[in-house]
Amino acid sequence: MDAFLNQAFAGLSMASILLMVALGLAIIYGAMGVINLAHGEFVMLGAYSAWLLQTSLGLGILVALPIVFLMVALVGLLVERGVVRWLYHRPLDTILATWGVAILLQQLVRSVIGSESRYVAGPTILDGNLVLGGVVMSNYRIFLIFFSLAVVAATWFLLKRSEFGTKLRAVIQNKEISECYGIRADRVYALAFAYGAGLAGMAGALITPLVSVTPSMGTYLVVDAFLVVIVGGVGSLLGTVAAAGMVGEATAMFSMLMNDTIGRIAVLLAIIFLIRFKPMGLFPDKVRR
């Protein structure tokens, strides 16, 4: 029973990282229709930014978070302005182009920083564990769970309550009429893309104490993040949260019951099964048109 609960907790903390990666994707893919294969590289850049800030300036992860967010958001902005914005009506070309960007970023990091694994120390303030019966929960992982929920709340507020979010939702639903009412759609898209990239960067920084930092670390995460967006239902924040929890937990549980590889196959099968019966995801957004 304790082993089960420990695994469930580990799954939950993985889910919270996944959630932050998937939120950015949910905005970029779900809202703007861009399949951004470079999203995993934004995670990777976030991780390297955290490493760089720690080794060169001695900044802890928590202090570095806002800086990492801005750094990766800037990279996202450049990718959008330089590549993606020319391809909004050409989804297949976007896949290829962003894949190219992904390879480019990976190789750039390999050439400049090197391909060996890097390690980042977790924040000392969050050292230690919370022990409840037989369940050992590291404080850092508990922090991750709450932080990711805070990020969801902030994103919800940004999308539903701020003027920027209203403009983004308007542009998503009808770009032409939005422009007819003074909304500069290209600017809105660029900022949304940058925000999604920034979230991925933060997720990358936060995952550094748990995994080693390598140039290809994002690839694995981005696949799961896409799964989350698809399972959750495009355009639904609640769906993204629920799906991140499910994918994270399912991965943890299947891995415990079988092994990592078989567990992974089981998760994919489960998702295929789910999509067969709920093709629009768990929480599709329905409206009369």
Place this chain on the structure above:
Amino acid sequence: MLEARDLYSFYGKSPVLQGVNFKAGKGELFSILGRNGVGKTTLLKSIMGLTDGIKGTLRLKEESIGDLPTPERARRRIGYIPQGRAIIPRFTVKENILMGAFGREDGRREMPEGVLELFPILKEFMNRRGGDLSGGQQQQLAIARALALGPEVLLLDEPTEGIQPNIVQQIEEVIVHLNKKMGITILLVEQNIPFARRVSDKFIVLDKGRVAVAGSAEDLTDDVAHEFLAF
């Protein structure tokens, strides 16, 4: 107020408008008439910069606007109410109206004055989704949204098309009110000739992308209607 000289407008490489001239004065109700497919909607879209490109001059208050991107034209207080109304389906009625104010230069994001008196039904439905309203209600909403912009010019594309008859008259009264009482210059694309004749100061009839007839309301005779407008 708003004028076009030798205006060509393109979809891809095909010119849909071919040398259109018109001039709508301040406070005028200016009708654009003609059969289906002669370029009426394209003319309004060209004013908003929604076609693939134009040649010729397009001027608002003596300023050339032909090269401006669409949002900049909106900021010069042109309110556009397209065919099909283009309500944002997932926005509430309130969000739909306030969206119109994004084009305001003064940064005010308020419910436009008098709109809820003009359209009491919108007050009732303030928190419903725009996509759940009927066609007539959506048309009222589209006009309300345009008013939130504080427009000097309104472009109305067949505002009574596909709307239940009891609301048609109400919308026609509102159009007259906006023009005569509030002094907003209106460009009206219309199929309903008696209505256009009754309320227009001036009109043009388009035929195959060109102006076939232009004049003031009394020039819109039955002969003109028969030649260019009957089906």
